[in-house]
Amino acid sequence: MTTRLVILDRDGVINQDSDDYIKSLDEWLPYPSAIEAIARLHHAGWRVAIATNQSGIARGYYDEGVLSDMHRHMQSLVHAAGGELAYIAYCPHGPNDGCHCRKPLPGMLHEIRQALCLPSLEGSWMVGDSLRDMQAGEAAGCRQALVMTGKGQRTLDKHPDLASSNMKIFKDLAGFTDWLLDTSSA
Numbered sequence: 633m634t635t636r637l638v639i640l641d642r643d644g645v646i647n648q649d650s651d652d653y654i655k656s657l658d659e660w661l662p663y664p665s666a667i668e669a670i671a672r673l674h675h676a677g678w679r680v681a682i683a684t685n686q687s688g689i690a691r692g693y694y695d696e697g698v699l700s701d702m703h704r705h706m707q708s709l710v711h712a713a714g715g716e717l718a719y720i721a722y723c724p725h726g727p728n729d730g731c732h733c734r735k736p737l738p739g740m741l742h743e744i745r746q747a748l749c750l751p752s753l754e755g756s757w758m759v760g761d762s763l764r765d766m767q768a769g770e771a772a773g774c775r776q777a778l779v780m781t782g783k784g785q786r787t788l789d790k791h792p793d794l795a796s797s798n799m800k801i802f803k804d805l806a807g808f809t810d811w812l813l814d815t816s817s818a
Contacts, residue, residue: 635750637718638673638812639741639774641760642684644782645805646670646706649761653688660702662709663781665806671715676813679718679748683740683758683768690726699724719747735760736767741774759808762787766799776800777808 643649648661670680721740723733733739758769761782769776776799802808
């Protein structure tokens with residue numbers, strides 16, 4: 633049985649990213665087409681979850697309360713568009729903290745699998761804009777899709793071999809959603 637689950641990175645996939653981190657609700661600027669894409673996936677019977685590295689917490693740029701505000705706002709936008717997020721996993725650790733959740737490790741993806749009571753992630757998708765996202769998806773047994781929003785183009789420029797891998801590449805989350813809904817209904 634194939635799992636109908638799409639796991640999304642947040643910054644650069646759902647909302648605009650910044651090399652200076654997204655540190656406040658005012659800086660959290662969603663891509664309207666991404667919010668609509670999440671709603672479309674939900675309506676088509678796909679569960680949508682988020683796995684996001686948030687090392688800005690460990691770095692002291694913002695706290696978990698601010699992150700919670702951003703996620704509540706994101707959920708309200710998705711809900712207003714008619715969609716639902718099944719689960720949000722985040723890693724608050726820095727790159728040198730030695731945790732098991734920070735992507736490229738698959739800890740958050742396994743957390744999502746357990747929270748949603750899934751036997752495996754076989755058939756699920758990891759959609760992101762970085763090599764870390766693709767590596768976490770591969771390690772967890774997910775199919776991978778790279779979007780060109782956020783740091784996607786930079787990732788592809790730095791790792792051109794990704795284009796010849798089994799990974800799919802799309803302009804944005806809406807493009808991935810169009811393709812997935814078209815191919816999964818065939």
